[in-house]
Amino acid sequence: MTPWKDRVKYVKKIGVVFGQRSQLWWDIPAEDTFDLLKDIYEIPEEEYQTTKEDLINRLNLQDIINIPVRQLSLGQRMRCEIAASLLHNPKILFLDEPTIGLDAVSKQVVRDFIKKLNKEKKTTVILTSHDMADITSLAKRIILIGKGHVLYDGSLKKLQNKYETEKYVSIKTNDKLIIRKKGIKSKTKTKYGYDLVIDTKEITISELLNEISKRITIEDIEIDHEDIDSIIVKLYKDYKI
Secondary structure (H helix, E strand, C coil): CCCCCCHHHHHCCEEEEECCECCCCCCCEHHHHHHHHHHHCCCCHHHHHHHHHHHHHHCCCCCCCCCEHHHCCHHHHHHHHHHHHHCCCCCEEEEECCCCCCCHHHHHHHHHHHHHHHHHHCCEEEEECCCHHHHHHHCCEEEEEECCEEEEEEEHHHHHHHHCCEEEEEEECCCCCCCCCCCEEEEEECCCEEEEEEECCCCCHHHHHHHHHHHCCCCEEEEEECCHHHHHHHHHHHCCC
């Protein structure tokens, strides 16, 4: 469809949620707004009731659906916003910063629901977010934009493989570790052993562990990846953004 020619047809196939803007009427319960949206989207009564009940159950809205929106917490309101955007069963759901300002529990509820929606109903979800936890937990494909240009379009895994060059290794040991090896960027003594930062282009984890195990007894070990924020910063630096 051409949006400006077929506006009524195409808006019936999309849902939109803005993290900082509400489509719910402030002084009335969310369910009253749902009833209004039913008429706007011309949803048949039986279909509306079935969809509404399904969304209420999936998003745990039973106890808040009849409370005026202004009395809801941000997390509760966001769950109602998502339900409102899906009453007409859109093919595509646009989410603009849906978890901004939410507590950890509310964020997890929203993310779990989005994953189930995509998997079970095959709804396409297009998400914009500066919260990298949203991206890593939800996105199969990411598009990175800088100054109006597409810098990257592909899987998160490929992006990590290209830009993730550091790993963080924590070793628990009572022994003294003396090691000088190309690729070890730093070594810090801790209460329980040592923390190392390594460049995986210079030395692999298996090579590092092989060298360390020759020198000390390892009681325990933890290996962390470079966080996605650091990877994004590296990409932006490459493009001088």
